[in-house]
Amino acid sequence: MEYQIIDKEFLELLRTLVLRYNVILKDGNLGGNRSKSKGSSVEFSDFREYIPGDDFRRIDWKALARFEKVYIKLFMEEREAPISIFVDKSKSMSFGGKKEAAVKLAATFAFSALKEYDSVSAIMFDEKIRASERNQKGQPAFSKIIQLLESNEFEGESNLYSVINEWQGRLKKGITVIITDLMYDARLEETLKLLSYKKQKIIICQVLSKDELSPEFEGNLRLLDSENNEFMDIMTGTDAVNLYLKQLSDFINQNKELCTKYRADYMLMDSSKPVEQLLKELHHKNQQY
Numbered sequence: 605m606e607y608q609i610i611d612k613e614f615l616e617l618l619r620t621l622v623l624r625y626n627v628i629l630k631d632g633n634l635g636g637n638r639s640k641s642k643g644s645s646v647e648f649s650d651f652r653e654y655i656p657g658d659d660f661r662r663i664d665w666k667a668l669a670r671f672e673k674v675y676i677k678l679f680m681e682e683r684e685a686p687i688s689i690f691v692d693k694s695k696s697m698s699f700g701g702k703k704e705a706a707v708k709l710a711a712t713f714a715f716s717a718l719k720e721y722d723s724v725s726a727i728m729f730d731e732k733i734r735a736s737e738r739n740q741k742g743q744p745a746f747s748k749i750i751q752l753l754e755s756n757e758f759e760g761e762s763n764l765y766s767v768i769n770e771w772q773g774r775l776k777k778g779i780t781v782i783i784t785d786l787m788y789d790a791r792l793e794e795t796l797k798l799l800s801y802k803k804q805k806i807i808i809c810q811v812l813s814k815d816e817l818s819p820e821f822e823g824n825l826r827l828l829d830s831e832n833n834e835f836m837d838i839m840t841g842t843d844a845v846n847l848y849l850k851q852l853s854d855f856i857n858q859n860k861e862l863c864t865k866y867r868a869d870y871m872l873m874d875s876s877k878p879v880e881q882l883l884k885e886l887h888h889k890n891q892q893y
Contacts, residue, residue, distance in 0.1 A: 692784035700813025730760035806868035
């Protein structure tokens with residue numbers, strides 16, 4: 605099946621990369637992550653393909669001889685980790701390559717999780733939850749998630765806290781990924797506090813365009829909010845640009861500090877740069893865990 609944003613080259617890249625999540629879920633299901641639960645943990649459950657970093661002592665040599673592929677044995681303690689991927693589909697995410705970056709990032713997290721036999725929920729939101737695929741498992745579910753990501757129009761305003769609050773009843777101890785530009789009152793600290801209370805490993809992916817990160821303008825301009833159509837007339841110049849960059853830097857640092865406070869991972873992405881480059885860097889980082 606052909607997609608608009610996820611092309612064959614990107615799919616081939618995903619097949620070579622695996623993002624591993626440094627999270628321990630004491631109770632419940634765990635996928636590629638290892639639980640601390642005992643009991644039936646030594647009971648054989650299933651196979652999956654070998655991933656660099658796996659314990660070579662668990663390779664099934666009979667399966668290698670039969671299928672000419674390297675598989676490892678999975679045991680009952682290694683079950684799926686529930687992963688929820690929230691994608692901001694508001695109007696401000698529709699320009700500057702942010703939509704394409706958001707879709708590719710979400711696809712990467714979903715593909716890596718499904719490959720690890722994790723359970724994936726993908727949620728498209730603006731001021732409300734607009735569409736979702738819940739508790740998807742296995743590689744065949746990947747096409748459902750991609751169709752969800754690519755079929756939604758990016759429009760409306762964002763309300764992250766309201767969306768997370770609406771979804772919280774479905775959250776089990778696991779991983780929550782939020783992909784957004786945060787260019788609105790996201791009530792980020794309240795959101796992080798709620799997710800921490802729900803025992804989530806939190807990953808915040810802030811996606812900004814080149815124009816937002818390094819604006820180039822001069823003269824008299826009218827700035828228009830793409831989501832609510834409010835505007836502001838400004839006189840630009842070196843001082844105005846420097847003031848903007850200072851405010852942006854403070855804003856980004858504030859987001860980083862909040863993520864650090866609540867033990868969330870923070871990622872800033874320039875949507876003008878290839879997502880593929882970022883993924884290779886993430887893959888290298890995950891191999892170091």
